[in-house]
Amino acid sequence: MALKQTPSQTVGPYFAYGLTPEQYGYSMTSIASGAMRQPDTEGERIRIEGRVFDGAGNTVVDAMIEIWQADSQGRYAHPADPRGSNARFKGFGRMGTGTDPEHRFIFDTIKPGRVDATQAPHINVVVFMRGLLLHAYTRIYFADEAAANAADPVLQSVPAERRDTLIAKREGDSYRFDIHMQGERETVFFDA
Amino acid sequence: MDAYNPRDWSTQPAYLSPEYKSTPLRAPTRALIPLKQTLSELTGPVYGHESVGELDADLTRNGRKAGEPQGERIIVTGRVLDENGRPVPDALVEVWQCNAAGRYIHAADQHDAPLDPNFFGGGRCVSDAEGRYKFMSIKPGAYPWPNHHNAWRPAHIHFSLFGPSFLTRLVTQMYFPGDPLLALDPIYNATPAGSRELLVSTFSIDVTQPGYALGYVFDIVLRGRDATPMER
Incomplete structure (x- = not known):
């Protein structure tokens, strides 16, 4: 290849006014937030919330989480989706962990459909924070999709004892998905 | 669809870079699990020219309250390319930076240097058909x-790009040529020698606008696709 990939660098502690300004009360408009659906968006309304933990078990208060997902029919709002882009649901959310009193990220979205015949419903995640020199890729699966999860090729590629780190649990009206950077419950991160 | 080339680990910083003291408790410790690319990876959020406002790319104007911001005016421009040198058009480029005195408008920045009432420090633009972007x-x-005794960050501008898929996502920092702090900076130096230099912009007298602003060029290379077997 002719050119080398530009190296990644950490998002640092001060991304909020540039990347998530409305959430943090700055004057610039945001391109995305945790509120991902419109009143007329089709599909099951869900909330996904979680916290990010460092290796000492402390909550990370300066992380930024981005999620990318299909609509309720499993279509992505992107020209590469062969079934046609769904422009009515953008499918992208971005939220920092610095504004919620419990330092949660919170996405109000819809449950994604299956994007192909083999994969279980899932949401694609990237994690950024001070101290993370390049972003980390992970995925959110859903605990109430046990049969589909059991046949999902990505989940099956993960050692069985670690699969649970990728599965959001239903808690009341929300799905809980905590991200552990290290430790016994270290979240599975992908070489995507 | 053709897969994207893998991340080139020879150009990327290691997660664990102990000299940068925020990494030891935040770096993943287990090996990354290989992920076969699916439609979920080959697609990504689309933000085109409709997503940026008129003043978004001019940081000398988008934070003005009662006059011009203090400091040395600069033009930062370059091309967004893939590894094959092809332009990446319609790529959203978001930037944020501190002011001329080294102070971020972020509420958490407690550095004892003045805020500039006429400077915000955030902006964005979308690359054109040739992959070109430009900020004032x-x-x-x-x-x-606080990383270590007498630690100072070299002057830098934070960049965030999506590119055509979730796999081309990139957050990085652009530095300035000749900065003596680069050799001492653990974030810059966490990237392997031979690649970290890609993060340093070049001064350009051609980009420099006479009587107004100095010009710097910073090209950004995202993951490409269609690599031939020989190249792989």
């Missing part, structure tokens, strides 16, 4: 940080 700004200052 103020040269950011250096600032101290």
Whole structure:
């Protein structure tokens, strides 16, 4: 290849006014937030919330989480989706962990459909924070999709004892998905 | 669809870079699990020209309250390319930086340097058909940080790009040529020698606008696709 990939660098502690300004009360408009659906968006309304933990078990208060997902029919709002882009649901959310009193990220979205015949419903995640020199890729699966999860090729590629780190649990009206950077419950991160 | 080339680990910083003291408790410790690319990876959020406002790319104007911001005016421009040198058009480029005195408008920045009431420090633009982007700004200052005794970050501008898929996502920092703090900076130096230099912009007298602002060029290379077997 002719050119080398530009190296990644950490998002640092001060991304909020540039990347998530409305959430943090700055004057610039945001391109995305945790509120991902419109009143007329089709599909099951869900909330996904979680916290990010460092290796000492402390909550990370300066992380930024981005999620990318299909609509309720499993279509992505992107020209590469062969079934046609769904422009009515953008499918992208971005939220920092610095504004919620419990330092949660919170996405109000819809449950994604299956994007192909083999994969279980899932949401694609990237994690950024001070101290993370390049972003980390992970995925959110859903605990109430046990049969589909059991046949999902990505989940099956993960050692069985670690699969649970990728599965959001239903808690009341929300799905809980905590991200552990290290430790016994270290979240599975992908070489995507 | 053709897969994207893998991340080139020879150009990327290691997660665990102990000299940068925020990494030891935040770096993943287990090996990354290989992920076969599916439609979920080959697609990504689309933000085109409709997503940016008129002043978004001019940081010398988008934070004005009662006059011009303080500092040395600069033009930062370059091309967004893939590894094969092809332009990446319609790529959203978001930037944020501190002011000329080395102070971020972020509420958590407690550095004892003045805020500039006429400078915000955030902006964005979308690359054109040739992959070109351009910002007007103020040269950011250096600032101290608590990583080690007498630690100072070299002047830098934060960049965030999506590119055509979720796999081309990139967050990085652009530095300025000749900065003596680069050799001492653990974030810059966490990237392997031979690649970290890609993060340093070049001064350009051709980009420099006579009587107004100095020009810097910073090209950004995202993951490409269609690599031939020989190249792989």
